[in-house]
Amino acid sequence: MEQYEKDIISIIVPCFNEQESIPLFYKEFNKVTASLKEKVLFEFIFIDDGSKDNTMEEIYKLSDIDDRVHYISFSRNFGKEAAIYAGLKKSTGDYVVMMDADLQDPPALLPEMYNYVKNEDYDSVATRRVTRKGEPPIRSFFARLFYKLMNCISQTDMVDGARDYRLMSRKFVNAILEMSEYNRFSKGLFGWVGFNTKWIEFENVERVAGETKWSFWSLFRYSLEGIVAFSTFPLTLSSFFGLFSCILALVFMIFIIVKRLILGDPVAGWASTVSIVLMIGGIQLMCIGILGMYLSKTYLETKKRPIFIVSKTNIDNEDKS
Known part of the structure; x- marks a missing residue:
């Protein structure tokens, strides 16, 4: 045989x-x-x-x-x-x-x-x-949304x-x-x-x-781990928001100057001004948060801490990794 x-x-x-x-x-x-x-x-x-x-x-x-x-x-x-x-x-x-x-x-x-x-x-x-x-x-909906998003923003x-x-x-x-x-x-x-x-x-x-x-919260955090690990699209998106905010602010500035010189209207509208400031501030904080996520991952990588520590095992050649 x-x-x-x-x-x-x-x-x-x-x-x-x-x-x-x-x-x-x-x-x-x-x-x-x-x-x-x-x-x-x-x-x-x-x-x-x-x-x-x-x-x-x-x-x-x-x-x-x-x-x-x-x-x-x-x-x-x-x-x-x-x-x-x-x-x-x-x-x-x-x-x-x-x-x-x-x-x-x-x-x-x-x-x-x-x-x-x-x-x-x-x-x-x-x-x-x-x-x-x-x-x-709701969990199924966000799970499908995550996979669609990852396939759009990542090459993986x-x-x-x-x-x-x-x-x-x-x-x-x-x-x-x-x-x-x-x-x-x-x-x-x-x-x-x-x-x-x-x-x-x-x-x-x-x-x-x-x-x-x-x-749901742990899955949400895990999905963020995946996005940060395999895509730099959030960084690109934060740059886009910053550019968009600058262009929008410039347009408003020109509008206010022209209106003041031609029509002679005083600058008014404190409510709208505060709203714009809050919107731009929110965009800035969001972009800083995105940068912080990538920076935190880099920080953890540079520490070179072990991925796990073994307490007990019956496998030979025990080590840390």
Whole structure:
């Protein structure tokens, strides 16, 4: 019988307060990937992003019964982007999969995803939701607006409804790891590195347990991170506002002078003057705020602080990044 070496797939699972979801995720994953066990070896990398519940206890239980289960526990909450980066750095597989523990990323898609990268000319297989069933309408509206805006102002291709759930070749992962920036926006990084990507569509799946950790405000801040990280358009826009304000002020100045010289009317209209001053002041403050956002990101990058700090892990060669 001909022997061959099996591919290794690293499963990266960022976790934040997912004690209820982890056992369900592990059970469902093993059930749907049984068809791949003759071709593939799996390793799990659970990243506990400073959870306040019993997430780590559930991960410990899995690691005790399954030596494929590895874990990284952060010293505090560093955010999902840091957890993704830590998982990518620690992964050893020929292929790497990122997915959430709440089963909103269907494990049933994994055999199809693996087939595309293994047997066809793809370096990654990404997923996108074609529906947003179960989400508040206002949240769905702004999510779609964000993707449209990013595709207009950025050269990075971002697909509406894109999930972090994707399978990547080692070449793709290494390209992502070369970008060790502190301010990370993975959806943008995946599009920026290029390579040949296959998109798989699926309908929205609700969480199997627990509650979402993403509030409207946190998503709004995350969207600003993406805009600042992958577009300088806000800086261009602030310059346009400044130029427009100067031209408008010049036109008003000429109008007032001509009116005074020709008609002899006294300068009047304090209400309109105050309104114009407030408008121009508001534009100036907004432009200063835009500059401040870019400056703050530069400031954080120059500090060279680690993206994450590991508190506990069962993976060899522990380090900071």
